Amino acid sequence: MNKPSIPDTHPVFSEVLQHIQHARQKIFSQANTALIELYWRVGQTISHKVQSEAWGKGVVTELAQYIAQNSPDIKGFSDKNLWRMKQFYETYQTDEKLATLWRELSWSHNRLIMTLKTQEERAFYLHLAIQERLSVRDLERQIDTAYFERSMLSAKLSTPLRELHPHISAAFRDNYVLEFLGLPETHSENDLQKALIQHMKAFILELGSDFIFMGEQFRLQVGNQDFYIDLLFYHRGLSALVAFELKIGRFSPEHMGQLNFYLEALDRDVKKPHENPSIGVLLCRDKDDEVVEYALSRNLSPTLIAQYQLQLPDKKLIQAKLHELLAQELEGDR
Helix, strand or coil, X not given: CCCCCCCCCCHHHHHHHHHHHHHHHHHHHHHHHHHHHHHHHHHHHHHHHHHHHCCCHHHHHHHHHHHHHHCCCCCCCCHHHHXXXXXXXXXXXXXXXXXXXXXXXXXXXXXXXXXXXXHHHHHHHHHHHHHCCCCHHHHHHHHHCCHXXXXXXXXXXXXXXXXXXXXXXXXXXXXXXXXXXXXXXXXCHHHHHHHHHHCHHHHHHHHCCCEEEEEEEEEEEECCEEEEEEEEEEECCCCEEEEEEEEEEECCCCHHHHHHHXXXXXXXXXXXXXXXXXXXXXXXXXXXXXXXXXXXXXXXXXXXXXXXXXXXXXXXXHHHHHHHHHHHHHHHHC
């Protein structure tokens, strides 16, 4: 038999509960930091012994057995994990700037991140996991979808949007991975919109936590006519409304006129005085980058063009594209 719930009739009740919850979170955070620092020290010891006294697999295995025999209640110090602690120490030993970051994450988070190849990539995911408060599962998903590489490939932005928000490239991507929708290759715009609504939590994870969903088929009344924006968001960091228009085909310049009209209506009738001009996003199934560049070159509205895909990306292809763009930029600088 369930006990009846006790109503919060006394103002002190919620205050006491908040103190308890805050203390529990603080205790958990301190315990996690202590555990991560312990793994660092153990890894440091093993690393130094391997280098100076030629410790090998046999000695580390003996160490794991010694710990298990003398303190059977202590878990997590198998020979495999001891080698991971050594790798953990060696991954970050020369980078003090990242030390404050990996201390804030769990061992499971760190195990994922320390296997990445470059320091830049590790730093990116450390910041991302902390800022977005990603679970281990969500962090793994972002790594699998090449979130780092996709973030490095700048979205196609109009000049007014770049001038309005110089650092806006961090908020948007050129390519969005929507594998969580489970849509077939052939689908309608209505199918896409409904699937995004049904999986909004996953979509926000892909967009970024600063996006707040405001509604689907958002109604705009201009004159005696009604118009509807596919998806409307608000971006906290940019202090701006963000209108998403969905296109299941290839980008066409004629799509810009409709989106510009929506942005004008939002700015006149919906945007609050303290907010920045509204931003438009055309999310297409495919696009020709040269056509996009021409379409945006004289566009006067803060807009961007991005594409979506329904399958996990081939990280090698994305990395190759990134390297190609970086090489072009380097050649241009010369």
